[in-house]
Amino acid sequence: MSAYRRINRGSRSLQPTFGNCSTTETTSSNSTASNSTSNPNDSLNNINKSLVQYDSNSSTDSLAKSGQQQAAAIKYDELQTSKFEHELSNGNGFTSYPMQPKHIRFPDVPYSSELVNELMIFLYTMIATAMQFLHLYRTVWWLPESNTSQTMNFYLIDEHLTMFIVILLGRRFMYCFLLGILEMICPKQVYHIALKFIRLTFFIGILSVLGYLCFEMFPKQRYIVIYLCYPMIVYVITFGMQIEPFLRTIFETESSTYFNGIPSHSCSTNPTVIRAEIDILRTDYNNRFKQVVFTSLLNAYYAAFIPCCFAQSFLYYDLYWATQHLGFLVLGGLTMCAMCCFPANYCDVMHMASLHLGKWSRVESRPYSPPAVAWSKLVVWPPGQYIKHSGELFKSYGVITTAIPGNGVHIRFYMFFQNPSNIYLILSIIQSVIVILQVVILFMVVEWHNIISLSYLVLANYHTLFKIVRDFFVTHRMYSSSKMHRS
Incomplete structure (x- = not known):
């Protein structure tokens, strides 16, 4: 086991702290530095011998000694730091361990749980799919000469295609619902085993059902069925052969500790630990960013593009409005997924780091x-x-x-998260432009199906705009006060 992993594990055991994060760690580090000043080389040699012995016997050591060995690894790095800073201070007047950053406690802002977020995204895409079907299969039922009394030609909609879209877009909501039930009824001793079993079983079941539906549609739409499988190739290129990103929008990495879906921050004075934490947070941010882009494009692809591909050749529909609906769905889904993956308390962790x-x-x-x-x-x-x-x-x-x-x-990383309110400012501007454009178009249309479709999109985007603007004002006020306090 490398020294990096030992230091990283030691940092993960620290709980998130607020206020002056350097209070306890600085005291212990300074005491270590003062003890090692007299003869730092002997202390380093002793710690180095214990680490070599630990690496050679790592496979047979008991769990009772693991905590002491991890503490020895962190102490070894701190002694190296103290030795270097002691030598540096003799020649250049450098003061070791300057004043550490002070963190302001983040306000208690209500945020939706993962289950609620998945439900909102699922309902948003499902209603958007229904609106696209309305663009394609609407009727003129109000005319006296019309031979139908229904608003849509439901018999032209392929029921297998509808089931395919509902199951694929609702997989994450169903999986999160199963996880919620599992947490309530499953004992903690067997929770991880049950979780792996549920994950694998649910994944195989979803793929089996989707494969059966594709088999049923193949005789009627031979080559178009390939369109249904195309995003899976993009998924493999983006996420590899992982199962968790397919079932959850926000998935936890094994190298970090999470609290309510938010990675923890360890206020460490060890530079190695700090840089290791930055690498972990950067990986988590990249995973979330890829999920935002992939999820928004995937939902818009199956909710707005696939229905047009499976439309009958004799069917006439307004291509402009169908394409416009697809574009608004991509942009609206992008901002909605961004708010679910990057809440303000998540960006606050990145800011503290x-x-x-x-x-x-x-x-x-x-x-x-x-x-x-x-x-x-x-x-x-x-x-x-x-x-x-x-x-x-x-x-x-x-x-x-x-x-x-x-x-x-x-x-x-520093330029992006030194003031996260800029992120919400950019999202607020994008979402405001989307809402204003949709409202302007809504005042210009006269067709009933276009009015219904745009009204729903405007209503959904209003909710997203409210959450983005709220987070912007909270973070802007908080980090402005923090900057004045530090200055």
Whole structure:
């Protein structure tokens, strides 16, 4: 087991904290540094011997000793940090462990559970599918010469296609419903085993039913049935052979600890632990972003595009309105999925992690000051510090800086999450443009089916706009106060 995994496990055991996160850890780190100042090399050698013995016997060690060995791994890294900073302070006057970031407690804003979010997305896509069928199979039932009294030609709609769309788009809601029942009735001792069994059984059952429906539609629509399987190829390219992304919009990674679907933040003073946490959070964010794009496109594909592909050749419908409905469904689904995957309390975790990460900026020249020191991965750098790395000169920005100089991932993470209110500002502008455009078009249309379709889309987008604007005002007020407090 590598030192990275031991440090990472030690960071996962920390609970999310608020306020001054450096209170307890800084005290312990400073005491460790003071103890190791007298003879740091002997302490490091002793810890190193214990780690070598732990790596050689990792397969046979008991569970009672695992906690002590993980603590020894973290202590080893802290002693290395203390030794380096002690040597650095002798030559350049550098003060180890600068003031740590202070986090403001996030307000109690009500958010929907995963089951409610999946239900909302399912109802949104199902009603949008019904509106697309209305565009395709509407009738002129109000005319005296009409030979039907129904608003739609229901006999032209393929019932197997309808069942296929309902089951595929509702799979996540049904799976989350089963998980809720499992949590209530299943004992904790066998919960993980039961969860794996339910996941695999449900996945095989869904694929079996969808395969049977495709088999029933194949004689009538031979080559068009291929359109139903095309998104599965995109899924494999995007997520690989994983089952969890197919069944859940938000799925938890094994390398992090979650609380109500939100990854935890460990306020650590160890630079290695901080960078490891950034990598975990970045992976979780990338998974959520891929889910937002894939889910919105998949729902719009099956809800608005597939019904047009399976329409009969003799059927006449307004191609412009069908395409417009598809476009509004993609944009509306994109913002709705973004609100489900990126609530404000999730972005607050990313913001707290970015304060511990900081940023390095390249500088061409600088005014007269003490000479720059070589960058070390074991040091928490204060703001305004000049360092040399890979033959270039960098200056630190932020409360503290633990990022790797010139690392593009760390630069993007800090710039993106140092003020998450900008994310909700962009989403608010996009959603406002969508709503205004739909309202303008609604005032111009006269056909009854277009009025019903647009009215539903406007109503659904109003709800999404309210949640986005609410999160924007909350985060903007909070991070503006936090910035003034730090300054």
